Amino acid sequence: MPDWVEYVKSRKGYEELLDKVLGSLPQDIRKAGDRTIVVNPVILHESRRTIITNFTDIAEALNREPQHLSKFLSKESGKPGTLEGERLLIQGRMTNEELRRLLSLYVKEFVKCPLCGGLDTKIVIEKRLRFLVCEVCGAKTPVRKL
Ligand SMILES: [Zn+2]
Structure with a gap:
């Protein structure tokens, strides 16, 4: 019977072995997926329009073209949007909750x-x-x- 069988019998031994195995993995593999992107959309409602005032910041945080993200939002929500400087003007009402849901779908599919x-x-x-x-x-x- 090899030595390591005895070694892994105790829980402490097993944990030490696990540490050893995990510790030998390259850093970039263990770190994969650890990074999180924080987006905080700022929304204004103006008559029948929704304005995302920090839209280009959001696209930048996701490392995507604002045009691409805006196309996605229009397509998924069925509400046309127009880019205007740093802002996105959406025809119709979109709640913060709805926007966040769409953003997470975008991240899941395109980021x-x-x-x-x-x-x-x-x-x-x-x-x-x-x-x-x-x-x-x-x-x-x-x-x-x-
Ligand atoms: Zn990957």
Whole structure:
């Protein structure tokens, strides 16, 4: 019977072994997906319009073009939006809750790597097809055209 069998019998021994295994993994693999993106949309309601005043900041935090994010929001909510400087003007009422829900759907589909959960990604276009390329694990996943 090899020595390590005895060694893992005690719980402390097992935990030490686990630490050893986890400790030997490269840093970037353990860190994948740890980063979080904080977005705090600032919303104004003006008659029948919704204005997101810090819209370009949000797109920047997600590392995406404001046009791309705005297209997604319009498509998913069915409410047309217009970019105006740093703001996005949406025709119709959108609550903060609805916006946050749409933003998390956007992150899930167009920002977060489905393989490792990494958020450092970019969208590349190849032969008119779009891919989400992960800078953490290198995965390349097809994404739809908006
Ligand atoms: Zn990845």
